[in-house]
Amino acid sequence: MAEAIRMFDVVKPGLATTVQDLGRPGYYHLGLPISGAMDRFALIAANRLVGNNDGDAGLEAVFMGPELRFASDCLIAVTGADMPPKVDGVEQPGWTAFKVAAGQLLSFGFLKGGARAYIAIAGGIAVPEVLGSRSTYTLGTLGGFEGRALKAGDTVMIGTAAGGGREGMSVPAEIRRAVGVQGASLRVLPGLYWHRITEGAQQTFFEDTWKVAPEADRVGYRFRGGKKLDFVPREQPFGAGSDPSNIVDSCYPYGSIQVPGGTEPIILHRDAVSGGGYFMLGTVISADMDLIGQLQPHQGVRFEEVTMEQALAARKDEKARLAHLETALAT
Amino acid sequence: MTVRYSYGGDEHIFVEVDEEMSLEAFFKSLSMTNAVRDSGIAGITEICPANASFQIKFDPDVIAPNELMAKLKIFEAAAETSDKRIDTRIIEIPVLYGDPWTHETLMRFRERHQDPNTTDLEYAARINDFDSVDAFITAHAGAPWFVSMVGFVAGLPFIYQLVERQRQIEVPKYLRPRTDTPKLTIGHGGCFGCIYSVRGAGGYQMFGVTPMPIYDPKGEISYLRELMIFRPGDIIKFKPIDRAAYDAAVEAVEAGHFEPKIVPVSFSLDAFTADPEGTNAKLLEALDG
Structure with a gap:
């Protein structure tokens, strides 16, 4: 008997479900951002549960899961946001590998916490690589499935499973990152154009509670609700533009926080615009980037000032979490 | 020109060569980024030059941030003495000024503009003291432009006109950014021009469109x-x-036989500073000769 073709049909696409891997580094100087999973730890964990390589492509579903009809038997894991997966209507555990048989439907219950769920399928999503990655960059209609989010009626191919994943394998609770907790905080290293705002503004930025605005996507997360930031007066440099929040257009680091007009901070994420003319007051540290992708609109967030030493220590902790995951899944 | 160094979190170093825009600042930034590239320092993953600044992305597990910062500062002295001459190319971009598509878009977003009763071209001509839109277009298309940064979105060039500062075209950005800009719009904001590579949001004044694609995510167009x-x-x-x-x-683009006019040239900042018009005349001669 011929083996069924490894693929699935998209019955319902969800809100904005895209193919993502660990991204496309090396082209930021040409305006192409890294893209890839906003919550990288969640994608890596899902991949490891089904026996994939860390960098294999999975699906990133935001706020609402897709409905997918599988043409062949597959091993699947869903991590990240708390959005229970179902197989033919029967709920399956998150952060745990489960099987879907040929003809069965994978769907999702309502979102209970976090924002983005990661769906790994043994073998990975088999869209063509573009510039070394399968990640979708929708602004540039590049990579992923035809450079866009999935639509109903799409047929998506799955790669050949390497084996190594096993049904029931699960990420221990203490290694998972909690999602959707209130009182979330993001650690920030001040810098870049930090000197452009007054001491008072530097203080209120860290004291105030900011709320995630509805304009929050893969390019960036916008926040509102904190006090307007005042600028140190100066004559604007030639070429910068007339607003005090303007600078001569420069590069934007991933995680950098720009505040156009001093009112609403925007943190740039994996699909960042690579540069522009707004001052930035600092950068979210690498260890906290994954957390941003799990924030929901209207959620309250505090920014916490850290030093470079603290940023590097936090980075080490995240490495330890990955090592811990490896040990836990090996036993 | 005071060079300022700062960290962008634990993975980036940001270097502002100068607060204000000038070709001198751009060339210093370019020679520093070239020196960084040639040095092959382990742990550097991206080198992004900008108008008057640049950014290095690095892996702090490979090189400590303060160690990389110290190494970058060494290149500053070398950049001071480096030859401000590059081998480059001049590319001709055909433009339909005052085209129907940017006109439709600018009318749609008129309430976000400083002067809702004129077009972007009329506004730019007036505030830059040109007698007419035609005189403005003659200046815009007369002297060549320098690509001082690529970015914002895929393949978008920020461009700076090769004229003395008092002849630079300067316009403010829209009061509030538009949510739409036609693909391949020729825009201008502050002292910078740009060509929008893809359709999308934007705040620059819109002057026209080029028929020549500058970004092709499928890589099918010959150039x-x-x-x-x-x-x-x-x-x-x-x-x-x-x-x-x-x-x-x-039509030629769609049929797959459009070939842009591209000619190799060299550019010396010192020669340009000494004789802007003579230097530009030579560049244009190379293109049209």
């Missing part, structure tokens, strides 16, 4: 096999065309 055409240091010359020439060029 866009590497997806994008522009690199920092490229020189651009705009060529005003009429609607018939625009339509013919669009």
Whole structure:
């Protein structure tokens, strides 16, 4: 008997479900951002549960899961946001590998916490690589499935499973990152154009509670609700533009926080615009980037000032979490 | 020119060569980024030159941030004495000024503009003291432009006109950014021009469109096999065309036989500073000769 073709049909696409891997580094100087999973730890964990390589492509579903009809038997894991997966209507555990048989439907219950769920399928999503990655960059209609989010009626191919994943394998609770907790905080290293705002503004930025605005996507997360930031007066440099929040257009680091007009901070994420003319007051540290992708609109967030030493220590902790995951899944 | 160094979190170093824009600042930034690239320092993953600044992305597990910072500062002295001369190319960009598509868009977003009763071209001509839109277009398309940064979105060039500062065209950005800009719009904000590579949001004043694609995510267009055409240091010359020439060029692009006019040239900042008009005349001669 011929083996069924490894693929699935998209019955319902969800809100904005895209193919993502660990991204496309090396082209930021040409305006192409890294893209890839906003919550990288969640994608890596899902991949490891089904026996994939860390960098294999999975699906990133935001706020609402897709409905997918599988043409062949597959091993699947869903991590990240708390959005229970179902197989033919029967709920399956998150952060745990489960099987879907040929003809069965994978769907999702309502979102209970976090924002983005990661769906790994043994073998990975088999869209063509573009510039070394399968990640979708929708602004540039590049990579992923035809450079866009999935639509109903799409047929998506799955790669050949390497084996190594096993049904029931699960990420221990203490290694998972909690999602959707209130009182979330993001650690920030001040810098870049930090000197452009007054001491008072530097203080209120860290004291105030900011709320995630509805304009929050893969390019960036916008926040509102904190006090307007005042600028140190100066004559604007030639070429910068007339607003005090303007600078001569420069590069934007991933995680950098720009505040156009001093009112609403925007943190740039994996699909960042690579540069522009707004001052930035600092950068979210690498260890906290994954957390941003799990924030929901209207959620309250505090920014916490850290030093470079603290940023590097936090980075080490995240490495330890990955090592811990490896040990836990090996036993 | 005071060079300022700062960290962008634990993975980036940001270097502001100068607060204000000038070709001197751009060249210093370019020679520093070239020196960084040539040095092959382990742990550097991206080198992004910008108008008067640049950014290095690195892996702090490979090189400590303070160690990399110390190494970068060494290149500053070398950049001071480096030859401000580059081998580059001049690229002709045909432009239909005052085209129907940017006109439709600017009318749609008129309430976000400083002067809702005029077009972007009329506004830019007036505040830059030109007698007419035609005189403005003659200046815009007369002197060549320098690509001082590529970014914002895929393959978008920020360009700076090769004229003395008092002749630079300066316009404010829209009061509030538009949510739409036609693909391949020729824009201007502050002292910078740009060519929008994809359709999308934007705040620059809109002057026209080019029929020549500058970004092709599929890599199918002959001169866009590497997806994008522009690199920092490229020189651009705009060529005003009429609607018939625009339509013919669009047809040629679709039929797969449009070839942009690209000629190798060298550019010396010292020569330009000493004689801007003579230097530009030589560049244009190379293009049209």
